Structure formats: C-alpha cells, structure tokens
Amino acid sequence: MVEVASAGRADIDWLVREDASSGEAWVSRCVALGEYLVAREAGEIVGFLRFSRFWGRVPYMEMIRVLPEHRRSGVGTALFLAWEEACAATVMTSSECDESRPQDWHRRNGFSETGAIELPGLQSVPEVFFIKQIG
Template structure:
C-alpha cells in the first residue's frame, strides 16, 4: 500500500470555475453565482487539478456568516475533504473578525452529524409546509465559548 496522498488545494472560486459550479449547483441562478464569485463568498476544492467540491456562504442579518452549501462530488465524500473546506472557511471567518457562524441542514440529512462533531449546536428549526424540518446550527468561533 502506498503512502501517496493526492494533494488538494482550497482556494476562492473564480470565474473560470463557473461552468463546473453551474453544472453541479442548480440551487442558485447564473447571475447569483456570478455575484457570489465576485464577492468572494465561495471556496472550491481541487484535487489532482480537478474540482471536487465547493462551499458557498452568505451573511445572515447582513453580519453573521451563514454556510449555504457544502458539497463534494460522489466518490470524494467520507475522505475528510468536507472538513478541510470547513476548516478553511471557519478560519477565514474568524480572521475576518466574526465570532460565530451558522448553517442549516434538513433533519433527514447525514450532514448534521458532521456539523455536530465540529461543535455546531442546535439553534432553531424552520418548518415549511410540506417540507422536512430544517435544523439551524450555530458554532462559536471564540475559543472556550459554547
């Protein structure tokens, strides 16, 4: 067994990533994706010079970073790449002076386990008619705070 581990790079998304992002993330329009990229609110993860996933965020109440989407392509999940993206994002949010971050996940999604392992705490539930409950999760970026 080889000790070779493919190198990965996490970087801000750029316009050259647009085709990939639009192909795989159909939750927002091309116009919104262009704005997200222009505002520096998306990270991409490259491995072996291929895009494997992304993370994008917005600002809740215009001030609290809110993770809108963390996504890895099939075949690249379960390898800690999502945690690497979260590490980078949380670190950059802390460096920008933010003391907490938020995200949400459907109550029936596996992703909530990842967030809970990383000290995200339940902070609310959004109930929309005909939809699965959306769990709101918060994490303090201040050491020693709940």
C-alpha cells in the same frame, strides 16, 4: 492533497453545473462577492462551499457539496476549516430535520443545534439551525 481557495471566474461553469439549483446569475454574483470556496485535488475541482451572511453579519454556510467519489476523504472538512478560519466569528448553518448524515457531520465539526423553523410551501420538513463559536 486538498487545496482550498476562493472560487474565481474560471470556476463559474463548473459551479453552475454542480450547484445547479442556483443558476448562472446567482453563481456569478456569489463568485464576485467571494462567497464560494472550491476544493481541488490534482488541479481538479472536487467540491465547493457557498456561504452568505445571515442578517448581513453572521457567516452562514448555505451549501457544502463534495463530488460523490471524493466524499468521506476530508474534502468537506478542508472546505469547512478554510471557511471557519476566514470567518473568525460565530458561524451558522442548517439542515433539513430528516437529514441525519449532514447533521452528524455538523456536530462532529463543533456545531450545536440552536433551533428549527418550518417553512410551509418552501420545504416539506422543518429546517434545523446550527451555530458554532469561533475563537
């Protein structure tokens, strides 16, 4: 059974290790602002969802990650649905254009492609954006 909740201070070390590109200062900031959800099975963290607010308003899913041995078991969907329920608005996310599996996951979960942007020097391929209307 997957349990999803906001991350707390006790989860920071795990998040720093598993969301390694973010760094401890950023992870701590996001936890303090309630911008992480964690999924637990049998009391152990098995995944997380990090989000922010695009333009300070639109909930934007920045990263969703499930440990490899727990993928395709509903953990990512549980994280997403908990986030969606908490947002109750339009939500937004993105994927690099060459990431077909994440894009398929977004579409299965009701997102529609809304456009793409190239970020030369930051990414080697364009970023594809998805939105979903909630409610």
